[in-house]
Amino acid sequence: MELSDYLPIAVMFILASAFAGVSLVVSYLISYKRPTPEKLEPYECGIVTEAEPIQRFPVKFYLVAILFVIFDVEIVFLFAWASVFGELGWGGVAAVTVFTLMIVETLGYVWKRGALDWNVSRRARYRAAPPAEAAQEMAA
């Protein structure tokens, strides 16, 4: 491959940079500037921000985030299967079905276990369910 074959890419790169740069500069030069407090917010629409984001979050966010990461990474494996879908045939479908059932099982477990409940009441109910075990836990 000759170096000249890359010329279209270079032209495209220059054009894209020029368009973005010119648009920004021109709009900065010719626009009216009447700042209001709302306009200076990071997000102009949506719920009004009440505080800086650097603060303490409820630990519930952590649980949901970690569960999201787990399920997200698990689903990535489906892409590997999809890329050789034709070669694997029905055996592959069966294997992925088993895999998906395992994920569904995990979802069922965390759901029933109360990890997805935003309100604490349900988890408290789970804890109180079998009195003997609750007493054992208290003792431990």
Place this chain on the structure above:
Amino acid sequence: MIDVSYLSAAPEMMLVLGAVAVLMVDVFAKPPPRVHGWITAAAYLAAGASIVLQWQRLGAGGGGLSFGGALVLDPWAAAVRAVLLVVAVLGTLCAWEMLAGLGRRMAEGVSLVLVATAGFMLMGASVDLVMVFIALEIGSIALYVLAGIVRSSPAGDEAAMKYFLLGAFASAIFIYGGALAYAGTGATNLFDIERFLNDYLVARPAVILIGMALLVVGMGFKVTAAPFHSWAPDVYQGAPAGVVGFMAAAAKVGGFAALVHILFIGFARYQGAWSDGLAVIAALSVVLGTLLAIGQSDVRRMLAYSGVAHAGFLLTGMTAGAPAADGLLFYLATYSVMLVGAFAAVTAVSGPAGAGSSFDEYRGLGRRSPVAAAVLALTMIAMSGMPLTTGFIGKFQMFASAWDGGYEWLVIVGLAASVAAFFFYLRLVVLMYFRPGEENGRDPDAPLPLPVTIRWVLLFSAAVTLVFGIYPGPLLGLLTRV
């Protein structure tokens, strides 16, 4: 479609199904603890039946590679699984009281034990470095969580954190070694690596050798070989008493199982290089483990350092290469049963979820609980390598292999350390039988409650140690007798 032999992964599948069943039954039915016991027992039975089927398949000339060459069904894999299954059953019995005490989190504990067992079993069957790594992580991550599963115990948290950090570090070293081996040979499958090294004369094998060394170091962490042992005493001391025996034994069996496949198959060509490396690690482990065990004032730390020395003895045998595999299997099987037995006695003394166990607590144990004291004494004597116990035969085979392999100096170091080791093993025996226990301000003769599960573990462990110590025939040469 890749070649799939469900039989070659059947024991692991049974255990994982059992773990899933325990979790699902727990959240949907909220059953009493004994239901978890039934499910676990069913999973172990199914896994045992699969191992028997595997053994029959091997006897009929079957076996070989499956799952795209990631798993192998050979006598070593099947035998290691059998050992791990015994360790898991004993470990579960030993930990049962602790697990039942977890309340609503009991199912998590039970399923973690099952998953850890499945992971280490898979390590013994993996012949692809990537698969070894995945199996290692399945087993190890379950153990990290088990170490800290008793939330009210700060010592358990510390143990879990240390185990996790150093374990993750070891895994990173292992996978880096795998990457270098791949860079040097173009393969992660151990049989492909073996073929590459046999077909080509590598002019500059530095990358391959460094990769191999890092693989050994990574596994060295898992089997607590010196100088990679620093986590073991803290973890054994802080983790809940019930699971420590299982943790220690399963990780050691799994680590050696994988190391045997990696070195004996993949890098058989470089045996000259890795034998010397293993000999140095073995000598360090034996000497450091013994010397540090002498100074301990806590039985669990003492057992951890003695485990370092035992890793050294196992590595001593490994220097001889493939001919030592039979002896390694015997040593792993009998040592892990001894270890679980010893920790069953520790569990009886320090309570199911307790942390730490100083020597003082063992004063006068001979009168407080004759069974626990007798079995603990027997396992100590067996670990020291006294004849008529399995410890002697295992050690003898390791030394014989190393001697035949030309590592006479290593055998002499091992023998010297064995003699020194009598001191700390027998110190515990003396403490239990010949020292009164009134310093603790409690009744010296107050009988120690011994749960029936722990009693079974103690008796089984003692029986195995004595019977195979006197009559080792059935366990010797198992691999060649398929």
